[in-house]
Amino acid sequence: MMRPLCLLFDCDGTLVDSEPLLAAEMAVSLTRLGLPFDASDYAGEFRGARFRNIVAVLEDRHGPVDPQRLADTEATMRANLNRRLALELTPIEGALEALARLADYPRGLVSNGPENKIRTSLATVGLAEHFGDNLFSGYSAQCWKPDPGLYLHAARRMGYPPEACVAIDDGLVGVHAALAAGMTVIHLNRFPDAEETPEGALTITSMHQLPTVIGQLERLHVLEERQVAHSR
DSSP states (O other): OOOOOEEEEOOBTTTBOOHHHHHHHHHHHHHHTTOOOOHHHIIIIITTOOHHHHHHHHHHHHOOOOHHHHHHHHHHHHHHHHHHHHHHOOBOTTHHHHHHHTTTSOEEEEESSOHHHHHHHHHHHTOGGGTTTOEEEHHHHTOOTTSTHHHHHHHHHHTOOGGGEEEEESSHHHHHHHHHTTOEEEEEOSOTTTOOOOTTOEEESSGGGHHHHHHHHHHHHHHHHHHHHHHO
C-alpha cells in the first residue's frame, strides 16, 4: 500500500504569526546589548534565521559583546517572548483550515526555534494536536536552517525518504534548506512584492491554497509510485 506524502511544516510565519513579537523582543534585547537592531530589520534581512547567527552578523558590524551578557540577555528575551506568545499569539490566516483539511497526511513541524517555544506557540493557537511529538527543533538536533540537516533529520525520524516529503516554509532560509535536502518545497510567500521564491520551489501566497496544491502533488506522487512499481 502506498504511503501518502509526509508534510513538514515550518512554524514561525507559516503556522503562527509570531515573527512580529519575536522582532520586537529582539529589538529591545539586542539594542540594550549595544547591537543596534530595529524590529523592521528582522523582516528585511533576518527572517527565519537562528538568533545566534543574527548576533554574529551584528557583532561583525558593531563589535563583540561579552558572552555572559549575551547568554543572560538571550535567556531573558526568550522568557519574555514565551510570555507574550502565550497571551498574544495568533495563527497565520488559513493555517487552521489547511491543517484540518490535510488531517489524513502524516506531518511534522521543523523549526529553528527551541522546543519549548514551539510547544508554547502550538498550544496557544490550538495546533498542538495536529503534530503530537513530531516536533523537530534546531536546538534538539543541533542543526539549523539553511543547513539541510534539520529537514533531513525530521524526514528520518518520520520514517520517510526526502523525495516523499513536502516542506512548507515561509522563510528563505527554510526554503533553501528543504531544496538542498531534496524535498518538494512549497514557499508560503506572504510578501510577493518584496520576496522572490527560489528556483525549484512552488509558491503559494495564502495557506488557504495549500490543500489544493498538496492534492495535486499527491496525485503526481501516486503516478510516480505506480510507474516505479510497473518497471520492477
